[in-house]
Amino acid sequence: KAGVTQTPRYLIKTRGQQVTLSCSPISGHRSVSWYQQTPGQGLQFLFEYFSETQRNKGNFPGRFSGRQFSNSRSEMNVSTLELGDSALYLCASSVNGEFYNSPLHFGNGTRLTVT
């Protein structure tokens, strides 16, 4: 079974621009979560989607948004990029993320650099 696929692997943007990251979950997985990882803050939860609906949200500004399509693929968008948005963005999928007995499986992330 193919793992979680994230594209692109690397991205360089300038301040003020916007960016869209893509995530394809493991086949059969309906929940997709997004995390931001930085050296200073570690791994932080952004949001979770299930059946095209946002089910959980972390403490990030409204510039961070996402969506999920009917095939469970998900995209994350960051608008008006700031230098502090430079990070590794990780996507994770699970059969049903709400159940505590359903492990999340992560992709290898998109490394975003904002200059």
Next chain:
Amino acid sequence: DAKTTQPPSMDCAEGRAANLPCNHSTISGNEYVYWYRQIHSQGPQYIIHGLKNNETNEMASLIITEDRKSSTLILPHATLRDTAVYYCIVRNQGGKLIFGQGTELSVKP
């Protein structure tokens, strides 16, 4: 979600068992203990999880104390490729994963 406490770093000799401790003294009855590891520049890799019984899979064993306030991840024969940051996470139903700082395990030849 309950918080976890892990030592910041540990060393282990190649071929020996690596025992990684985790304290989760505020865990509640329906919360699972999850272990992930992250090798540099890769996404976290799921290792194992459990509720109250000890668990074993092809990667590791998870030992949870009877009072569930602490657990130990055991890598039975550590290899150089097991060098990574190991995260112990307590997760309840509907809960997101909250990662702490983890334990940086260095496996040395």
